[in-house]
Amino acid sequence: MRDVADPQRPNPYEIHPATIVGRIPEAEDIETYRLQYVNPAMRRAFRFAPGQFNMVYAFGVGEVPISIVSDPDEPDLLDHTIRVVGRVTKAIAHLKPGDILGLRGPFGVGWPLDEARGRNVIIVTGGLGCAPVVGAIEYIFRRRDRYGAMKILHGVKSPHDLLYRERFDAWRRHPDTEVLLTSNQPDKTWRYHVGVVTELFEQVSIDPAKSMVLMCGPEIMMRLGVPIFMRRGIPATAIYLSLERHMECGIGLCGHCQLGPYFLCKDGPVMRYDRVMPLLGKAGV
Amino acid sequence: MKDKPIIDQPPVLLVKSSFQRLIDLLHKKGYRVLGPALRDGAVLWDTIRQVSDLPVGWRDVQEPGRYRLEETGSHDIFSVVHGPQSLKPLTFAPREPLLQIERTKDGFSVRPALPDEEKVAVLGARACDLAGLAIQDHIFLKGAYRDPYYEARRKGLLVIAVNCTRALATCLCASMETGPRATSRFDLVLTELDDSFLIEAGSEVGRELLAELSLTVASKRLVEEATHRIDACARSQVRRVDRSRLPQALYDAHEHPRWDVVAARCLACGNCTMVCPTCFCHRAEEPADLTQQYSEHLRLWDSCFTQEHGYIHGKNIRPTTKDRYRMWLTHKLASWVDQFGTSGCVGCGRCITWCPVGIDLTEELPVLLTQDRT
Numbered sequence: 001m002r003d004v005a006d007p008q009r010p011n012p013y014e015i016h017p018a019t020i021v022g023r024i025p026e027a028e029d030i031e032t033y034r035l036q037y038v039n040p041a042m043r044r045a046f047r048f049a050p051g052q053f054n055m056v057y058a059f060g061v062g063e064v065p066i067s068i069v070s071d072p073d074e075p076d077l078l079d080h081t082i083r084v085v086g087r088v089t090k091a092i093a094h095l096k097p098g099d100i101l102g103l104r105g106p107f108g109v110g111w112p113l114d115e116a117r118g119r120n121v122i123i124v125t126g127g128l129g130c131a132p133v134v135g136a137i138e139y140i141f142r143r144r145d146r147y148g149a150m151k152i153l154h155g156v157k158s159p160h161d162l163l164y165r166e167r168f169d170a171w172r173r174h175p176d177t178e179v180l181l182t183s184n185q186p187d188k189t190w191r192y193h194v195g196v197v198t199e200l201f202e203q204v205s206i207d208p209a210k211s212m213v214l215m216c217g218p219e220i221m222m223r224l225g226v227p228i229f230m231r232r233g234i235p236a237t238a239i240y241l242s243l244e245r246h247m248e249c250g251i252g253l254c255g256h257c258q259l260g261p262y263f264l265c266k267d268g269p270v271m272r273y274d275r276v277m278p279l280l281g282k283a284g285v
Numbered sequence: 286m287k288d289k290p291i292i293d294q295p296p297v298l299l300v301k302s303s304f305q306r307l308i309d310l311l312h313k314k315g316y317r318v319l320g321p322a323l324r325d326g327a328v329l330w331d332t333i334r335q336v337s338d339l340p341v342g343w344r345d346v347q348e349p350g351r352y353r354l355e356e357t358g359s360h361d362i363f364s365v366v367h368g369p370q371s372l373k374p375l376t377f378a379p380r381e382p383l384l385q386i387e388r389t390k391d392g393f394s395v396r397p398a399l400p401d402e403e404k405v406a407v408l409g410a411r412a413c414d415l416a417g418l419a420i421q422d423h424i425f426l427k428g429a430y431r432d433p434y435y436e437a438r439r440k441g442l443l444v445i446a447v448n449c450t451r452a453l454a455t456c457l458c459a460s461m462e463t464g465p466r467a468t469s470r471f472d473l474v475l476t477e478l479d480d481s482f483l484i485e486a487g488s489e490v491g492r493e494l495l496a497e498l499s500l501t502v503a504s505k506r507l508v509e510e511a512t513h514r515i516d517a518c519a520r521s522q523v524r525r526v527d528r529s530r531l532p533q534a535l536y537d538a539h540e541h542p543r544w545d546v547v548a549a550r551c552l553a554c555g556n557c558t559m560v561c562p563t564c565f566c567h568r569a570e571e572p573a574d575l576t577q578q579y580s581e582h583l584r585l586w587d588s589c590f591t592q593e594h595g596y597i598h599g600k601n602i603r604p605t606t607k608d609r610y611r612m613w614l615t616h617k618l619a620s621w622v623d624q625f626g627t628s629g630c631v632g633c634g635r636c637i638t639w640c641p642v643g644i645d646l647t648e649e650l651p652v653l654l655t656q657d658r659t
Contacts, residue, residue, distance in 0.1 A: 009433065011399075013584075014384065017395065059386065059388065060573070062569055063569060246596055248567065248568045248587075252429065253430065254569075254587070255567070256568070260620055261623030284612060
């Protein structure tokens with residue numbers, strides 16, 4: 001067997017070791033892992049866009065696709081928010097700062113944050129599927145003057161499911177920013193809206209011609225929620241969804257992440273709504 | 286993806302009794318020669334040293350869910366059309382290590398396990414197999430990411446095709462316009478006649494091989510005879526796929542009740558995806574190493590019929606057999622066209638033969654495309 005690496009033709013399957021330089025707890029079973037490539041050349045060369053993902057590797061176990069949530073202007077340190085859901089994430093949860101994970105990436109198409117410049121941005125998340133938009137939100141707040149009004153809409157089942165509570169509070173303090181939270185199974189401490197997240201879509205004030213919607217969360221929320229925004233005048237071409245499918249390779253070859261004609265690992269995970277409209281909600285697609 | 290014709294010289298003649306000369310030449314040139322060999326009641330690619338290693342005097346009979354070999358008593362070498370294997374396992378390995386990962390003092394080191402570039406000559410590829418190869422070349426070599434493992438195997442592959450002069454009951458290459466004549470991606474192509482082979486070259490390497498064999502140009506009569514046999518093979522095919530309304534009509538058939546009917550028969554075994562020359566799904570695996578010092582990152586063929594294929598934490602996108610058969614057929618005949626510009630079906634008929642219950646896409650498709658949903 002050969003092990004000669006050809007620098008002209010990088011091997012897209014090659015995993016590169018990265019050090020865990022920090023672990024930031026986000027919620028029960030969810031932590032953000034701050035990673036840094038061991039190889040200085042990789043550190044210097046790596047560039048990514050918010051919404052793109054890496055394949056994160058745990059030694060002897062395997063890889064999982066994880067969205068990069070840190071700022072693209074600081075590609076030396078790469079934050080990955082990981083919830084323990086399976087074998088690989090469980091193995092990762094046992095590691096501590098100083099330990100080594102593997103990375104392969106970045107893959108996929110991220111959020112259209114250049115196109116969103118000068119426009120109002122409505123960010124919608126639901127349930128636990130929040131990580132891919134956190135990167136976009138932080139990106140915008142670091143460049144606040146380039147964007148119009150910000151609306152962050154987030155729905156959870158019970159208050160217990162509300163992750164990133166501190167982040168929501170911090171985001172609320174930015175200028176020209178509205179944060180709307182809702183729970184449909186609230187407890188006595190809940191100070192926000194009561195109901196499902198799509199009710200917020202009806203309530204929030206929007207200027208449809210100037211707005212762009214970025215959405216991430218359960219597909220049912222997207223399926224039921226997007227038509228509300230469209231009814232309120234936002235065109236399908238201004239609505240973007242971060243979608244999720246099983247992924248083994250990240251490079252469009254393993255076949256698992258298909259959504260109709262698309263491979264979400266390379267054509268997505270962020271897709272413009274008009275491209276996927278007929279596919280969402282179709283059983284088995 | 287239709288390639289332009291690659292033959293620019295008239296066919297030459299090799300008498301059948303001298304066929305060993307071709308095999309010997311390939312060995313002399315340093316190739317490991319693979320060809321169809323009788324194994325376990327079918328043919329599989331295996332090492333060929335002499336003509337008698339090939340299934341001389343045998344032919345295959347294929348029907349939905351049925352594969353049988355019969356002795357013919359003739360001295361024809363290539364009357365077995367094909368076995369369960371296309372060229373796929375030769376270029377896209379069913380199971381291969383991608384990386385070797387070793388624990389070190391500071392973490393781990395990663396070593397790509399690229400296959401050796403080996404010269405392999407495959408003798409007896411069919412037009413449908415070449416069409417499958419063209420599709421896999423496109424997927425693994427022409428996309429945004431190039432697969433170096435596929436590339437290494439593909440580079441060393443010399444293809445000697447055989448034009449089909451005999452159609453199986455399961456063949457449908459004529460309607461898929463992929464055969465029975467091989468038109469691209471071969472180095473040499475043979476047409477078997479009663480006492481001889483016509484040989485044509487399709488590449489520079491093929492032309493060099495022919496030059497070394499120094500054969501005479503075939504007579505016009507034999508060339509016509511070959512064309513006649515290939516044309517007759519096309520005409521004798523009984524199965525076909527009408528692609529005139531694809532891909533859209535199949536997308537539109539998503540809710541057709543026929544999916545339930547076929548799902549009631551389908552065992553979700555995945556045989557169709559394993560024998561398909563174009564199916565490319567794969568998954569990664571790392572077998573446990575007891576010492577925990579070493580790990581091999583493997584790639585294995587996967588199938589959209591498995592439980593895990595559509596699984597994401599706590600949810601299965603395609604929980605039922607109906608979802609999976611629909612995914613497979615819709616991908617093969619519809620979304621494949623949007624993804625790669627061609628159909629994912631090359632008309633080899635293997636999915637029909639090797640389906641344990643004989644599900645036949647040429648029987649399902651017309652029903653699925655019928656508007657009247659009764």
